[in-house]
Amino acid sequence: MFRQDSQGEVPLFHEDENASSKSNIKHPLACFFHLFFRTSAIMIYLFCEFLSLSFIANMVTIILLLSSDFWTVKNVTGRLLVGLRWWNQVNEDGSSHWMFESRTEGSKSIISSSESKIFWFGLIVCPVFWVFFMFSTLLAFNIKWLAVVIMGAVLQWANLYGYVRCKIGGGSKLKNMATNYFGLQLFKKVVNKPDRP
Template structure:
């Protein structure tokens, strides 16, 4: 697997939005993208929870949930990620059959700055909803409701794929993740050493 990054170093880390982008407006500039970013994923969760109450037909509920999950995957990957946070990822297979993960981010000095409200909506929806699908997977296993297992696994995989892609896009890939971890631990060790020398 080959990873390619384009301008990913210009994208701020999760806690850096306020520090690096104070000039951004907090208004929601893409209300339609923000709405559909949350609509499809929450609708799939609600249909799954309320399926036995609203309809006893398993096939109709399953097809509805899969359609909502597919619409959510496509919307988040192709529309809301680009508009709300200026990030984009995709996978392509080259002529040799190698899978290449491509990550792209909008430059921070771009004319279209990212709204902090839209960024919060995007990351909140992207991180909270997969937790529900993890809970659903365990609940179907422990309740022996095996007929739903394929649906909840599909929900988990589709939502986890978008979360994984955007997190990798935001932090710049595995090498940057390792560098961030090394820098964090070296800073902590340095602080601890300074405490010990200052206290002695």
């Protein structure tokens, strides 16, 4: 379910509408931590044998970094850098609903293009690394690391999926985009089909 701010003039997220900054990066600390936890987990995974010989210490460090990254991106940097958030709401009857939310059109002018690029770059590139690590772990039969790389891939892709759904506007808009794309492709094939004698 997609939900936008229904209060009109009042911003959904706590923000100062009149805030101005000379820099394009208005939230440098959020940008830093958006990339810090993700890249640190990848670096420790790559160089863990040089840092510590203990598999448990390396595994716990990577899992803590991945968990910190998931929480930070989901609850802080998504709101500050791009004005998006998502969560799962459980009703009293036990049913759950995924909620996807974005800022109102009027308050979207606050979003810095530099911060948005940093956010989406980190959100898209890092999950690709974890999927690569997962396949390389499987091919090398390095089973002890399989749980760690699967956790990395799942947490990174969950945030990516949630924010793509927020950006697109929920399932109905995504479905309409796919239908329009495939309809256009089919139309092009029919129009470009050469007539046979």
